Structures are given as structure tokens and as C-alpha cells.
Amino acid sequence: MLYLVPKEGGNLKNGIEERVLATFRYLHEHPEISWEEHETTQYIKRLLEESGCKVTTFNDCTGVIGEYGNFNSDLPIVGVRADLDALWQEVNGVFKANHSCGHDAHMSMVLGLLWKLEQTPELKDKVAIKFIFQPAEEVCAGALKMVEKGVVDDLDYLFGIHLRPAQELAMGEASPVIVHGAVKMYNAEIKGEDAHGARPHLNHNAIEVGSQIINHLSKIHLDPKVPHSVKMTNFHAGGKSSNIIPGSASFSLDLRAQSNKLMDEMEEKICSLFKALENLYDIDIKINEIKGAAAAKTNEEAIELMKKGIKETLGEESVHSSIVTPGGDDFHYYTRKRPSLKATMIGLGCNLKPGLHHSHMTFNDAALIDGVEILYRTVVNIFKS
Incomplete structure (x- = not known):
């Protein structure tokens, strides 16, 4: 049975925040590993349809795409990507699917962006936003599959978001770019x-x-x-x-x-x-x-747009410099395969401890609404310019 999240209820604090937190809790309690995110795909599909998106799913893989706004115009098209899959790891002596990398949070924040856009209905004909819920990030294969499907072929901008450990960012801070390194795993x-x-x-x-x-x-x-x-x-x-x-x-x-x-x-x-x-x-x-x-390919225009969104949300003092990390993310295959994309991934401070991929990773879920607001301001600013 799908978990029913609260409907929007007016202001951000009392409406969207409740929906984002309820969605996060549901997703956290129902993790699915790479390429097996079937229930997650259906859950997200239903929420996208309820918000008036044109929805696309795939016959040969998990993942779901939602288009919101006016795609029959000369507007730039903005993609916002979230990852669906959980890790398979030992938790309290039992191997199981476990969201210890924050993908449940990423999905919830990207949905929060959609719900916040809905609260300003006059924007719908003035924006063109593609919500990309991508499978199989943990095995570094989902982004390539989405490229193969042509999901990003019409995009001008692409944004991602990722929770960051407390060692990198404090609660209330955010970075406009994560400079991931390249990673290869041989079997x-x-x-x-x-x-x-x-x-x-x-x-x-x-x-x-x-x-x-x-x-x-x-x-x-x-x-x-x-x-x-x-x-x-x-x-x-x-x-x-x-x-x-x-x-x-x-x-x-x-x-x-x-x-x-x-x-x-x-x-x-x-x-x-x-x-x-x-x-x-x-x-x-x-x-x-x-x-x-692949290692990150940075884009100054996208970084500046994200920096402005962070500044407007959290204040200039909370804008952190770029995060350079040996960790990897298949988000960067999008720009490697489509070099014209103006893309960046925001790093969000949330008091995450002890670290990513730790079986008992925790973070301050109050940061989720910061992520929603930063994404919203960044996206809307593109269409204002």
C-alpha cells in the first residue's frame, strides 16, 4: 500500500514541510536497491501525476520522469535530478536495503520543489522543469541509462543535490558545487x-x-x-x-x-x-x-546560479566554497555524455553523522526544507532572467 502524504496546506512551514518530512519517512522505511526500485518508482509516479506533471516511465528499467510547466515555448528547460536507490549493507547483524547515502532525502527535496512551484500557479506557464528520478546511482549505471533514453537531450540546465557529512558542512551551510572525483570498481x-x-x-x-x-x-x-x-x-x-x-x-x-x-x-x-x-x-x-x-565537470554559470539561490535562502555567510571530495556520483556522466549541459550539484549541510554509507547514518531533517528553498530560488531565478 502506498503511503499517503499530507496535502499542501498553505505556507511552506505548515504545508510543504509536512509533506516533505512524511515523504522522507516513507521512503526511508521502504528502501529498494539498484535496479529494483519498483515500488519507489510507482510511489513517485503517483505523486508527480497528482501534481499535474506529464509522467514517463520505462519498460526495461526503473526510474520516472515528470515534466512540469510549458514545454511548447522558447523557455530554457531545467532538469532537477534525484536518485532512487538504497545500499545493500549489514544493519544490526542483518543484510538489508538501507538508505544510508541520503537518496530518500534527495527525492523528498526534489518533490518539495515541485510542491512549492504548485503554490505559485501563475508560474506554471513561465517555467519548463523536468524532474528526473534516476535509478541505480549506487552502481554508477542509472545516469548512463537515462542518457541512453534521451532524458537530458533537451535540457539547458541540470541540478542535483546531496547531503554532506558534518565534517564537510555545518547545519545551515550549503555549497554550490561538489567536485566529485572519478571512481572505478573492478570485479x-x-x-x-x-x-x-x-x-x-x-x-x-x-x-x-x-x-x-x-x-x-x-x-x-x-x-x-x-x-x-x-x-x-x-x-x-x-x-x-x-x-x-x-x-x-x-x-x-x-x-x-x-x-x-x-x-x-x-x-x-x-x-x-x-x-x-x-x-x-x-x-x-x-x-x-x-x-x-566520472569526475565532475564544473560549469561556472550553473555554480553562480546555485550560489545565488543559497545566498537568498540562508544568507551570504552560509555560502560555502566548493567541496572537493574523492567520493563519486554518476550525476557527472550527464555532462560527460552531454558536454553542453550547464550543471552542478549542491552540497547541503545537515549535521550528518557519523558519515555517508554508515549503516546508522543520521542527519537533522530540518535541513530538508533548506534544500527545497534553495532549489526553488535557483530554478525560479533562471526564468526571471
């Missing part, structure tokens, strides 16, 4: 032959090969002025029999670089390392899957 395997524990000369121990990979990863030297890292995050070899020397194993790598150029250099080094180990140990190292996100 790979070592393929060799097993051997008897008494005859270690008959194979190459996949665990020892894994340790060689870890050792050599630490010896990759790239430009020290550009933040970067690479580490092994998963390794599995062997089974229940302790007298078998495993020849095969599976493992995962997490790669981070603050620029796309440095990421390309890092990947070249890793592929060379794999080739060298294959030749040395007479094994195969196969990369089965690569997931990831």
Missing part, C-alpha cells in the same frame, strides 16, 4: 589450477597472487598533487577443504582519482600489473566487471 578473478596441500610446487597459490596484487598496488606512483587511491576491497579463495591450495580466487578493487585523466593513468598501471603477474605465474587474471563514475 575480477584469478584463474589457475588447484593442488594438494602436500605438493605446493604443482600450482601457484591464488592467495599469494592476491597478496602480490595488494603489494604492487601500493607501489603505483602517480601525480602526488592530485588525490588518488587504489585498494583491494574483497578477496575470496578456497573452500571448506583446508588441504587444497587454491589456484583460483575472486577479488574487487576500488579506484579513486580526482581527475578523469589520472584515473585513466591508474587503470593503465593496473592492467600492466595484471599482465606482468599473468606472465610470472602462468595464470589468467580476468576483469569481469567495471563500474564507476
Whole structure:
């Protein structure tokens, strides 16, 4: 059963805020992982339809698009993106879907923007806004799917929003841009032959090969002025029999670089390392899957528009400089695939602790209405100019 959120009730404090908080609580209690956001898609679809949006869903994937305003004019078209998916992680000893990255908050704030626009009905013919509720951000695939679907082809501007940890922004602060780094996640395997524990000369121990990979990863030297890292995050070899020397194993790598150029250099080094180990140990190292996100491409016009929206909402003293983070977001695939887009992602201070992706992440939900107001002022200012 879908959760019924309160209808708008006049002013921002007593109407939209209640709806945003009720929506956030529902979404937080009903998380769905990447590509499985079926109920979330239907829930958002219903809310968009109730607000008079032209709604689009897809036959082959989750996600929903809502168009609000006048698309039959020469108005610029503004996209506002929110991510739908939750993480799969251990919470109190049980693995489950869990919104520990703030996507439930992002959806609620973007819906709040729509509801605030509804409170000024005379704006409807003077704006053209596309609400993009994108699946599968956590696996860095949803933005590319939306690009494939042509969702952003007609956009002039694109805005996103993301909660930020308390270490980056205090409650009541916001940044007009998050300069995410590039991220790649490798799932790979070592393929060799097993051997008897008494005859270690008959194979190459996949665990020892894994340790060689870890050792050599630490010896990759790239430009020290550009933040970067690479580490092994998963390794599995062997089974229940302790007298078998495993020849095969599976493992995962997490790669981070603050620029796309440095990421390309890092990947070249890793592929060379794999080739060298294959030749040395007479094994195969196969990369089965690569997931990831591009580093941010910043746009000064979009940043200035967002800065003005923050200033008008929170005051000039609350406008934080750009946030540079090694974390990634597939939002930046939109500008990599469509370079003409004027795009930026706002970072919202909300006293988020202990950190993003922590299974017990919490934040001050009073910040949600700050996000709604910043998005509203930013978008409306575009159509005033």
C-alpha cells in the first residue's frame, strides 16, 4: 500500500514541510536497491501525476520522469535530478536495503520543489522543469541509462543535490558545487589450477597472487598533487577443504582519482600489473566487471546560479566554497555524455553523522526544507532572467 502524504496546506512551514518530512519517512522505511526500485518508482509516479506533471516511465528499467510547466515555448528547460536507490549493507547483524547515502532525502527535496512551484500557479506557464528520478546511482549505471533514453537531450540546465557529512558542512551551510572525483570498481578473478596441500610446487597459490596484487598496488606512483587511491576491497579463495591450495580466487578493487585523466593513468598501471603477474605465474587474471563514475565537470554559470539561490535562502555567510571530495556520483556522466549541459550539484549541510554509507547514518531533517528553498530560488531565478 502506498503511503499517503499530507496535502499542501498553505505556507511552506505548515504545508510543504509536512509533506516533505512524511515523504522522507516513507521512503526511508521502504528502501529498494539498484535496479529494483519498483515500488519507489510507482510511489513517485503517483505523486508527480497528482501534481499535474506529464509522467514517463520505462519498460526495461526503473526510474520516472515528470515534466512540469510549458514545454511548447522558447523557455530554457531545467532538469532537477534525484536518485532512487538504497545500499545493500549489514544493519544490526542483518543484510538489508538501507538508505544510508541520503537518496530518500534527495527525492523528498526534489518533490518539495515541485510542491512549492504548485503554490505559485501563475508560474506554471513561465517555467519548463523536468524532474528526473534516476535509478541505480549506487552502481554508477542509472545516469548512463537515462542518457541512453534521451532524458537530458533537451535540457539547458541540470541540478542535483546531496547531503554532506558534518565534517564537510555545518547545519545551515550549503555549497554550490561538489567536485566529485572519478571512481572505478573492478570485479575480477584469478584463474589457475588447484593442488594438494602436500605438493605446493604443482600450482601457484591464488592467495599469494592476491597478496602480490595488494603489494604492487601500493607501489603505483602517480601525480602526488592530485588525490588518488587504489585498494583491494574483497578477496575470496578456497573452500571448506583446508588441504587444497587454491589456484583460483575472486577479488574487487576500488579506484579513486580526482581527475578523469589520472584515473585513466591508474587503470593503465593496473592492467600492466595484471599482465606482468599473468606472465610470472602462468595464470589468467580476468576483469569481469567495471563500474564507476566520472569526475565532475564544473560549469561556472550553473555554480553562480546555485550560489545565488543559497545566498537568498540562508544568507551570504552560509555560502560555502566548493567541496572537493574523492567520493563519486554518476550525476557527472550527464555532462560527460552531454558536454553542453550547464550543471552542478549542491552540497547541503545537515549535521550528518557519523558519515555517508554508515549503516546508522543520521542527519537533522530540518535541513530538508533548506534544500527545497534553495532549489526553488535557483530554478525560479533562471526564468526571471
